[in-house]
Amino acid sequence: MQKLIAFLTLLLLAVLCLGLVVINNEMLGDYRIDLTEDKVYSLSEGSQRVLNDIDEPIVLNFYFSDTASKGMTSLRNYANRVQSLLEEYESRANGKITLNVIDPEPFSEAEDRANQFGLTGATLGPVGDAIYFGLAGTNAVDSQFTINFFDPQKERFLEYDISKLIYQLSEPEPVQLTLLTDINLMGGQNPMSGQVTPAMTFYSQLGQLYEITTIGSDAAQIPENTDVLVVIHPQNLSESLQYSIDQFAMRQGRILLFVDPHYESDAMAMMGSLQANKSDFGLLESWGIDAGLDSVILDGRLGLDIRTPEGAVTRHPGIIGLTGEQLNREDVVTSNLELVNGSSFAPLKLAEGSNLTLTPLAYSSADAVIVDGAEYALTQDPQALQRMLDSSETQRITLAARFSGPATSAFTQAPATESASELNMAHVSRTTKLNLIVFSDADLLADRFWVQQANFFGETIYTPFANNGDAIINASENLAGSDALISIRGRGTYARPFEQVQALQVAAEARFREQEERLQNQLQQTEEQLAQLQNVQTESGALTLTPEQQAALDTFIAQRNEIRRELRDVRYQLERDIDQLGNYLKLLNIAISPLLLVTVLWGLARLLRRRAGKKTLEAIGS
Known part of the structure; x- marks a missing residue:
């Protein structure tokens, strides 16, 4: 019983x-419940807001070469991660997103379609097959945006990249970018040399991405249709223009600001001047930001070498190069940058009592000192600047930052001027979320700090030697997205070290390496023979091959295909033990663990029944 x-x-x-x-x-x-440490299979609140704002249906075509990537365990695992996240987007979009998973096999229509979208077919592994691993999205008006290839090294920003693509598809209207500056960005005739100078490279690059309106300090207000405001080395701004900028910020407008304690790249402004050519933007203090525009940063470790008028080479501690160690790898603006050059940076920090949040994007080394800006402007000798480094008060200083959070308007009401009264908008005294990125140097925009231009048969060729332009584009692109996109930060990575898998991989590679090398050598010899045969045909000028040559060509092609097939099998065998281990783990998680749990529960239930029966018998006996 x-x-x-x-x-x-x-x-x-x-x-x-x-x-x-x-x-x-x-x-x-x-x-669903995401139990991973960094919630890598869940969508952040910002991504969900992007999905909620979708008005028209969106189609996402996920191209992954499943067949050609046979044996590439790491890549296939990451592809599963990407596909799972895309399925989460589809599930959370309430029917507004359709996801198609496509395997673009060689010479198929799917591969042709992937090429039409502009996806990258990367040649990975020893076989030489093109591996597609990208995303192409389309909307109801046939606009399309793509992620050419999902780079595993950028996994931390996977959610941001996908959300940005969806946002671009749901907001097809072009971004309106307003540039506020008195600096000559568009080039023209140089009044000092008389030569015609081209437009600044960063300005040309922005013009390829956005619709740009340029205004100066004499403007009464910024254009009403502005999506992103870029302010460069502001000086002498009218009260009405400052009020317009302030209200744009209070209405959660996005602002990219370049201020400078001593802008050295304006030769006309520097002629005959003995004072620091500093920016003037008093709104920062009202918003809760201390830009320190009366000070300049000297960095003994990051200073760049310059050539003196005498022809010698010396290090200039005020002209510094920020490497990857000084750039925030957790923020999408600076995560992929390696070098940013600039001159006379100012220190950035929060003002006392500020409610804002400061997220550093770039900072100095720990060997930086703060000196007076006016004294720096008067000191032309780099050796004298180096002597200023002899200080015990060295520190790490923020040079570029993202500011967000609640801020108060610099104005209690609109200015009583005719131009201000024409603004025709209700005054906003406070914002809950300021969207502001500040670089404390404007010289980094000048070409001489990051790019060389050359004329090649009438075409201008740009050769960057630093990532200044990338920093500007990244910041503009990030701000051009919605507030939801701006809030998305780099997520964690799903991969965790697995020592047993690594040991299996080492053993498998040792076992099959000799066979793989033999096949590689055979493949190389076959391709060399094919090349020789084609050279013979080219030298003879014959349009057709002799029967013997054609037979040899067919043999070589068949041999090459067979070797490639064997190579694929070898790569598969290399990873077979790892796949078997994965299957064992899946069996353990899916079948054995529940059975063990059921057995334990059944045993406990039986034990409790026995104890209950024993107590009943004891009660009857007593």
Whole structure:
């Protein structure tokens, strides 16, 4: 009888488990729990806001060469991660996103379509097949945006890249960017040399991405249709223009600001001047930001070498190069930058009592000192500047930062001027979320700090030697997205070190390396023979091959294809043990663990029944 009860109990538990699985798949598919450490399979609040703002249907075509990537375990695991995240987007979009998973096999229509989208077919592994691993999105008006290739090294920004693509598809209107500066960005005739100078390179690059309106300090207000405001070395701004900028910020407008304690790249402004050519932007202090525009940063470790008028080479501590160690790898603006050059940076920090949040984007080394800006402007000798480094007060200083959070307007009401009254908008005294990126140097925009231009048969060729332009584009692009996009930061990585897998991989590679090298040598010899045969045909000028040559060519091609097939099999064997281990783990998680749990629960239930029966017998006996 007890055996029958135990069997029925196990049968009931199995039916219950199966029923729960069916209910979960059919009714609870939209409800998930992400138990990973960094929630890498969940969407952030910012991504969900992007999905909520979708008006028209969007189609996402995920191209991954599943067949050609056979044996590439790491890449395939990352592809599964990307596909799972895309499925989460589709699930959370309430039917507004359709996801298509496509394997673009060689010479197929799918591969042609991937090429039409502009996706990158990367040649990975020894076989030489093109591997597609990208995303192409389209909307109802046939606009399309792509992620050419999902680079595993950029996994931390995977969610941001996908959300940005969806946002671009849902907001097809071009971004309106307003540039506020008195600096000559568009080039023209140089009044000092008389030569015609081209436009600044960063300005040309921005013009390829956005619709740009340029205004000067004499403007009364910024254009009403402005999406992103870029302010460069502001000086002498009218009260009405400052009010317009302030209200743009209070209405959560996005601002990219370049201020400078001593802008050295304006030769006309520097002629005959003995004072520091510093920016003037008093709104920062009102918003809760201390830009320190009366000070300049000297860095003994990051100073760049310059050539003196006498022809010698010396290090200039005021002209510094920020390497990857000084750039924030956790923020999308600076994560992929390696070098940013600039001159006479100012220190950035929060003002006392500020409620803003400061996220550093770039900072000095720990060997930096703060000196007076006016004294720096008067000191032309780099050796004298180096002597200023002899200080015990060295520190690490923020040079570029993102500011967000609550801020108060610099004005209590609109200025009583005719131009200000024409603004025709209600005064906003406070914002809950300031969107502002500040670089404390404007010289880094000048070409001489990051790019060389050359004329090649009438075409201007740009050769960058630093990432200044990338920093500007990244910051503009990030701000050009919605507030939701700006809030998305780099997420964690899903990969964790697995020592047992690494040991298996080392053993497998040792076992199959000799066979792989032999096949590689055969493939190389076959391709050399093919090349020789083609050279013979080219030298002879014959349009057709002799029967013997054609037979040899067919043999070589067939041999090459066979070697490539064997190479694919070898790569598969290299990873087979790892795949088997993965299958064992899946079996352990899916089948054995639940069975063990059921067995333990059944054992506990039986033990409790025995104890209850024993107590009953004892009670009857007493």
